[in-house]
Amino acid sequence: WDAFGMPAENAAIAHDSHPATWTSQNIDNMRTQLKRIGFSYDWDRELATCKPDYYRWEQWLFLKMYEKGLAYRKESFVNWCEPCQTVLANEQVEAGMCWRCGKPVRQKNLSQWFFKITDYAEDLLVYSDKLPGWPDKVTTMQKNWIGKSIGAEIEFLIDDPVKDRQQTISVFTTRQDTVFGATFMCLAPEHPLVLTLSKGTPEEASVQAFVERMSMQDRSAKTVENFEKEGIFIGVYCINPLSGGKIPIFTANFALMEYGTGAVMCVPAHDQRDFDFARKYGLDITVVVAPDDHDLDGTTMTEAYTGQGNMVNSGNFNGMDNTRAQEDIASYLEANHIGKRTVSYRLRDWGISRQRYWGAPIPMIHCKTCGIVPVAEADLPIVLPEDANLLAGGQSPLPELDTFAHTKCPKCGDPEARRETDTMDTFVESSWYFERYCSPHYNEGMIDKEAVDYWMPVDQYIGGVEHAILHLLYSRFYTRVLKDMGLVKYKEPFTCLLTQGMVCKETAVCPEHGFLLPEEVAQGNNGQNACTKCESPVTIGRVEKMSKSKKNVIDPNILLNEYGADTTRLFCLFAAPPERDLEWSEQGVEGGFRFLNRVWRFAAKHMAIIKDAPPYTGRLDHLSGDVKDLYRKTHETIQRVTRDIENRFHFNTAISAVMELVNVLYGADKASSAPEWPGVARFAIESAVVLLAPIVPHFSEEIWAEMGHAESVLLASWPGYRDDALVEDDLLIVIQINGKVRSRFNVAVDASDEAIKQKALSDERALKFVKDKRIKKVIVVKKKLVNIVV
RNA sequence: GCGAGAGUGGCGGAAUUGGUAGACGCACUGGACUUAGGAUCCAGCUCUGGCGACAGAGUGGGAGUUCAAGUCUCCCCUCUCGCACCA
Secondary structure: OOOOOOOHHHHHHHHHOOHHHOOHHHHHHHHHHHHHOOOOOOHHHHHHHHHHHHHHHHHHHHHHHHHOOOEEEEEEEEEEEOOOOEEEOHHHEEOOEEOOOOOEOEEEEEEEEEEOHHHHHHHHHHHHOOOOEOOHHHHHHHHHHHOEEEEEEEEEEEEOOOOOOOOEEEEEEOOHHHHHHOOEEEEOOOOHHHHHHHOOOOOHHHHHHHHHHHHOOOOOHHHHOOOOOOEEEEEEEEEOOOOOOEEEEEEEOOOOOOOOOOEEEEOHHHOHHHHHHHHHHOOOOOOOEEOOOOOOOOOOOOOOOOOOOEEOOOHHHOOOEHHHHHHHHHHHHHHOOOEEEEEEEOOOOEEOEEOOOOOOEOOEEEEOOOEEEEOOHHHOOOOOOOOOOOOOOOOOOOOOOHHHHEEOOOOOOOOOEEEOOOEEOHHHHOOOHHHHOOOOOOOOOOOOHHHHHHHOOEEEEEEEHHHOOHHHHHHHHHHHHHHHOOOOOOOOOEEEEEEEOOEEEEEEEEOOOEEOOHHHEEEOOOOOEEEOOOOOEOEEEEEEEOOOOOOOOOOHHHHHHHOOHHHHHHHHHHHOOOOOOEEOOHHHHHHHHHHHHHHHHHHHHHHHHHOOOOOOOOOHHHOOHHHHHHHHHHHHHHHHHHHHHHHHOOHHHHHHHHHHHHHHHHHHHHHOOOOOHHHHHHHHHHHHHHHHOOOOHHHHHHHHHHOOOOOOHHHOOOOOOOHHHOOOOEEEEEEEEOOEEEEEEEEEOOOOHHHHHHHHHOOHHHHHHHOOOOOOEEEEEOOOEEEEEO
C-alpha cells in the first residue's frame, strides 16, 4: 500500500496508469476506497478533461502511423472461442479449453490491426546493449525476445510435371551449409500453399482433415512440450536447388507460420527435430557434415549431428570446412539467384486490436466502396459510448451498438459505413503516459516538446519484472516512433530501471477445501496444522507469489490496525533489497514495531533536555568519550544511509545503519550528564528522524514536531556529514599468520607502516604461531592488517 | 533444449577496490526489573571438541591464481526466473 495506506491493488491502479486506461469498474472501486479513507479527489473532472484528450492524441498518432505504414491491418491467427465469440490471450487458454466456458479453443484467421515494431527490431536490439542503467536480466530477456537469426532464404522449385507450375517455395534457414542434406520440406498447416498444392492430388482429403485438426490443437507453451511431431505428405514434390533431388513436401505441426517463411527445409542428419520426423515417417537421411573423430551413417545414426565438420555429399563443396561452406554456399545461392542472405527475427509485429470496450477506439472507418478510410483529424477524439451494455459475457458491446458503429464515410459520404469497433491494446496507452505526464493538460498537440525536453527521459523507472518484455519493449518502440516524427529528441525513454521483487508467502492446502487463507489454518493440539472448516490436516506448500487464487495473502487492514502503515512499510523495506522477492513473515513486523518504539522512547525520555538545545555540528576533536563516539557514529550513519538510498535503493541496509545509531544512543545514555550531551544527542536524534522520514513519514513527523519544529520534516534538508567527524581515534590492525587471523591490536591513526610491522612482529599471541618457523615475508596493508608468511 | 541469475548461521539478510565472514533484525537461551510479563533493559547465540583458556572446521561441491578468496578463473551440482517444435 502507498502513502495513503491504500491497499496495493488500488495503489497500483493509481500509480501505474493514466486515467485513460481506467475502466468504469476500477474507477468505482477507487472511489469507494478513497472515500473510506477520507481522501477527496475530483474523478469526474480528471476523466472529463484527461480522457478525451488522451484518446485524441493517441488516435492522432495512430493516423500518422497509418500514413507511414507503421499501423496496418492483416489477417492473423488467434485463439478463438466460438461459444463466447471472443479472442483469448494465451494465458486464458487452459489445456486447449476456454477459461470462461471450458469449451475447446480453435485457431481462427482474423483481420487485426498491427504496429510495425519489426521495423525497429535491429535498433531495439542494438540499443539493448546500450542501457547500462538496466538490469542485465531485462536486457537479455528483450534480446532473446527479439531473437535475431542470421541465415538465408532459399527458393525451392515445385516439381509439378502435370500442371507445370514454375512456382517456388521460400524457406528460411540458418544452416545453408546443409542444403545438400535437405531430404524433405515441411510447411506450417496454415501455410496457404498446403491446400492449393494438394488440390487434385489423392492426398487432398486427408490433408484437409489434417489441417482442420491442427487448427484445433492447443499451441500454448504448456502443452507444446508434450506435442508429438506429426505431419502428412501433401502429394507434391519440390526440387532441392543444390543436390537436384526430388523431395516430398509435408505439412507438419512443428512448422510455425509465424516464424521465418512458414516453410522449413528439413535436414534430418543435422537437426534433431527433422531427424525425429524422418525416422517416424521413414524418410531419407543424408549426412553432409562429417565430424573429424567418427563416421556417420544416415541409416544407423541415433541422433542428429549438429556440430562442426567437413562437407560431404555436397558436390563442389566437399571437403570444405562447414563454417566456410556457410559463407560460400550463401554466395553461390546469391550468384545463381536461388536465394539470398537474410536476417530473421523472432519478434513479431505488435497486434493492437482488442475486441473489448475499454481502450481507445481505433480511428478507422470501413466503407463498402472506399474500403478502409481514416477518420478525419478534426473528428478526433472518437470516445467510448457511455450507454454501452457491459454485461454481455466478455464480448465487446461496440459492434452491436449502432449509435457508435454506424457512421458516414468521410470520403464518399456513404451513410452506411461502419466504424472500426476494435479498441487499442491498453499497452499503447502505457507506452507514452510518461511523456503526457510532463504536461497532462497541454492541448496544442500530442506532446509538449518544451516540457518533455525538460523532464525526459525518465531518470529512474520502477516496476515489476512482469513488464520486462511487453511494456518496456513497447515503450521503447513507441518512443522511437515519436522521435522519428520529431516529437521527442531521444530514443530510450528510461535511463535507469529497477525491477522490484514480489511479495511471497507459503501456501496452505486442505484435501477437502483446497487452498486456505492463513486465518483458516489452526494449530491442532498435536502440533499439526488443521483446516478450521473440516479439521483435516493441512499441507504447507512452497513459498509463492501472493495471489488471490492461491489464498496465501495477508489482509493489510489487520496490520494497519495493529501497527499502522509506517511499521508495515518499515518491515517491507527492511526485509530485503527491493529487487529481490520478499518472503512475508509476521515476526519481522513485530521487530520493526519494536525498533520504532525504541526510537520513540529514547526521544521522549530526553526530550526535556534536548528540546531547547541547538544541535551540535562542530568539530569531533572538541568532544571526548561516549559523546564523541556518538557524534562520530551519527556522521557515519548519515554517510551510509545517504549512500545506500541514493546509489542503490538498498533501504534494508539504510535502516540497519539507523538501528545501529539507535543502539549507540542507548549505550551513550549514561553520558547524559556531560555538558555537550544535549547538543550532540539532539543532533543524533534529529538526524535519525530525518533519515527515517522517507521510510516512516508519519512517525518521523511526530517526533520532529515534538522537538519544536514548526515546518514539516518533509521540508527539512537532507543532513550532510563532515569528513573530519568520521576520523577514528585509533586503528584496529589484524595480524594474520599465513593468511589466518591470529591476533589484533590497536594503534594510533598516524602510525607508520614500519611501526605497525614492528608491533605485529612483537605481538605475543601472534608469535605463538610463528614459533621456530622461519619468517619468509611480511605484508603490511595500510591501516588494515599485517600478514606474516612463515 | 537455449538464455539469465542465485546458492553465506535455525530464519530474513550484511560484507567499497580480494584484506577481521555472519552487520542489522527475527527466533532461541540466560539475567535484571517486576504482583505479573507476551512490556522493557542487559548479555549470549556458525558448527565441532573442551568446565575453561583455547583449538579445529566453515560462505553448494571440486580444482586453480594469490602473502591473502564469499569476492577472481575453470569444472561440476542444485535452485529460481525467462524463452521454447524459432528451422
